[in-house]
Amino acid sequence: MITDKSGELAAKTHEIDRLAGEIHEANVSNLILVHGGGSFGHPSAERYAIKDGYKEESQKIGFSETHHFMTVLNGLFMDSLIMHRVPAVSVTPSSCMITEKGRVKQFEDAPLVTLLRMGFTPVLYGDVVFDTNLGFTVLSGDQLISTLAIRFNAERIIIGVDEDGVYTADPKLEKTAKMLEYLKLEELKKLQSKLGKPTACDVTGGMFGKLAELVPAVEKKIPVTIVNATKPGFVRMALEGETVKGTKIEKE
Amino acid sequence: MITDKSGELAAKTHEIDRLAGEIHEANVSNLILVHGGGSFGHPSAERYAIKDGYKEESQKIGFSETHHFMTVLNGLFMDSLIMHRVPAVSVTPSSCMITEKGRVKQFEDAPLVTLLRMGFTPVLYGDVVFDTNLGFTVLSGDQLISTLAIRFNAERIIIGVDEDGVYTADPKLEKTAKMLEYLKLEELKKLQSKLGKPTACDVTGGMFGKLAELVPAVEKKIPVTIVNATKPGFVRMALEGETVKGTKIEKE
Numbered sequence: 001m002i003t004d005k006s007g008e009l010a011a012k013t014h015e016i017d018r019l020a021g022e023i024h025e026a027n028v029s030n031l032i033l034v035h036g037g038g039s040f041g042h043p044s045a046e047r048y049a050i051k052d053g054y055k056e057e058s059q060k061i062g063f064s065e066t067h068h069f070m071t072v073l074n075g076l077f078m079d080s081l082i083m084h085r086v087p088a089v090s091v092t093p094s095s096c097m098i099t100e101k102g103r104v105k106q107f108e109d110a111p112l113v114t115l116l117r118m119g120f121t122p123v124l125y126g127d128v129v130f131d132t133n134l135g136f137t138v139l140s141g142d143q144l145i146s147t148l149a150i151r152f153n154a155e156r157i158i159i160g161v162d163e164d165g166v167y168t169a170d171p172k173l174e175k176t177a178k179m180l181e182y183l184k185l186e187e188l189k190k191l192q193s194k195l196g197k198p199t200a201c202d203v204t205g206g207m208f209g210k211l212a213e214l215v216p217a218v219e220k221k222i223p224v225t226i227v228n229a230t231k232p233g234f235v236r237m238a239l240e241g242e243t244v245k246g247t248k249i250e251k252e
Numbered sequence: 253m254i255t256d257k258s259g260e261l262a263a264k265t266h267e268i269d270r271l272a273g274e275i276h277e278a279n280v281s282n283l284i285l286v287h288g289g290g291s292f293g294h295p296s297a298e299r300y301a302i303k304d305g306y307k308e309e310s311q312k313i314g315f316s317e318t319h320h321f322m323t324v325l326n327g328l329f330m331d332s333l334i335m336h337r338v339p340a341v342s343v344t345p346s347s348c349m350i351t352e353k354g355r356v357k358q359f360e361d362a363p364l365v366t367l368l369r370m371g372f373t374p375v376l377y378g379d380v381v382f383d384t385n386l387g388f389t390v391l392s393g394d395q396l397i398s399t400l401a402i403r404f405n406a407e408r409i410i411i412g413v414d415e416d417g418v419y420t421a422d423p424k425l426e427k428t429a430k431m432l433e434y435l436k437l438e439e440l441k442k443l444q445s446k447l448g449k450p451t452a453c454d455v456t457g458g459m460f461g462k463l464a465e466l467v468p469a470v471e472k473k474i475p476v477t478i479v480n481a482t483k484p485g486f487v488r489m490a491l492e493g494e495t496v497k498g499t500k501i502e503k504e
Contacts, residue, residue, distance in 0.1 A: 054370070060339040060371065060372060061337055063339070064333075064334050064338075064341050067341050068327070068330045068342070071342060074323075075320070075323055075324060078316075078323070079320070081316075082317055082320055086316075087313050087315070087316045088316055089315065090344070090347075091344075091346075091347045092343070094343075094363055095342075095343045095344040095347035095348045096347045097363075098366070106360075108347075108358075110350050110358055110382075111346055111347055111348070111381075115382070118306070118387065118388075120312060120316065130366040130367070130370075135370065136370075
């Protein structure tokens with residue numbers, strides 16, 4: 001929700017600044033931040049069909065462009081974090097990760113491990129990456145969250161979205177959709193198929209994609225909290241471990 | 253010379269744009285671009301003594317800041333390159349390299365190798381990095397040039413500076429300094445000690461630092477051309493292999 005998905009290259013800088021402030025206030029140690037592409041990464045990735053892999057020369061400038069736009073969005077977030085004195089350092093996924101058929105295969109994690117050990121706050125983001133099978137593809141922020149949480153045995157995952165949590169159906173399409181405050185792994189798996197594909201621009205699948213990516217982390221017993229990041233204070237409270245309205249997902 | 257070293261965060265965007273155009277026109281394959289920190293990286297790196305390594309907590313925000321400023325400068329360069337349809341992709345040194353006492357020790361080069369194989373133009377830059385011995389330090393663009401040239405067995409190295417080439421003394425201080433059009437490795441080594449430390453803001457040593465870093469590459473028989481990048485067309489001609497005024501350095 002740090003970009004306006006109805007536009008292109010449209011950052012919500014006020015929201016970014018507020019969230020950076022909340023992250024500063026919460027002052028959580030061992031925190032890894034991950035953000036998505038929104039209206040910076042998705043339109044360009046879609047236009048050049050980057051997710052489907054390399055097929056023709058003309059896609060190359062699209063790969064360059066998508067990566068660059070993501071670094072611009074990341075730069076806006078970094079601006080705010082550093083202004084709020086968060087010792088944040090961006091880690092570029094395409095510079096240290098290679099996927100195989102869209103899944104992270106190779107990951108040079110030494111810089112990230114050092115960042116955490118020294119008390120920095122690493123910031124990663126959805127990016128275009130090289131793929132041993134497809135040539136290149138899109139690596140979503142959602143896959144990064146799950147991959148990093150499992151690799152570093154995270155205590156918990158907090159996901160900020162622009163809805164109050166997970167619904168029984170897409171609340172933007174169905175008025176009768178009900179919010180779920182608590183989800184067990186089995187229910188999560190059943191729900192996935194029901195949520196269908198997203199409406200807004202999102203090459204990596206919106207809430208459907210998010211939930212699908214979360215399954216492996218929940219299976220490893222990492223609890224997930226999905227909160228409405230557009231509500232001031234919600235991300236801060238969630239980071240501080242306070243109970244806040246949203247959806248909690250646990251293995252059992 | 254893509255920044256104004258007398259200022260802070262002062263990019264010469266006209267020069268950046270002109271150079272991006274020249275790089276596009278030259279249309280060289282297997283090209284790796286590297287730029288330095290200028291007035292983006294150096295003031296902050298110096299203020300927080302990042303090069304000397306981690307000594308106290310208060311340096312951490314300086315590490316974050318220096319890295320961020322470098323990504324901002326890189327972003328301006330990437331903007332221009334992509335606008336000129338160069339399929340350029342930035343590779344973040346701190347995301348894939350670790351140094352030991354200031355020298356590159358670990359380097360996950362798979363993304364860079366893939367970029368070159370697929371015909372992209374990787375762009376790297378002087379950055380702050382983690383160091384197994386110092387905690388963190390500065391990795392200069394000059395060290396990157398030499399490291400990458402040796403690792404990928406480069407055909408040649410072209411360095412753009414804001415002077416006509418290498419002089420017998422610092423031409424900004426001594427009016428009698430003579431430009432050297434041709435330098436052999438042995439002469440280069442002798443000259444190093446004479447050039448002394450730089451005058452403008454440059455934590456990694458200006459021309460002195462450049463020459464010191466180039467020695468290992470020249471020893472591996474990689475020829476170096478140093479040209480005045482402020483002169484329109486010089487970088488393009490050098491990239492195209494044309495003879496252009498400057499300093500040529502060869503092993504023998």
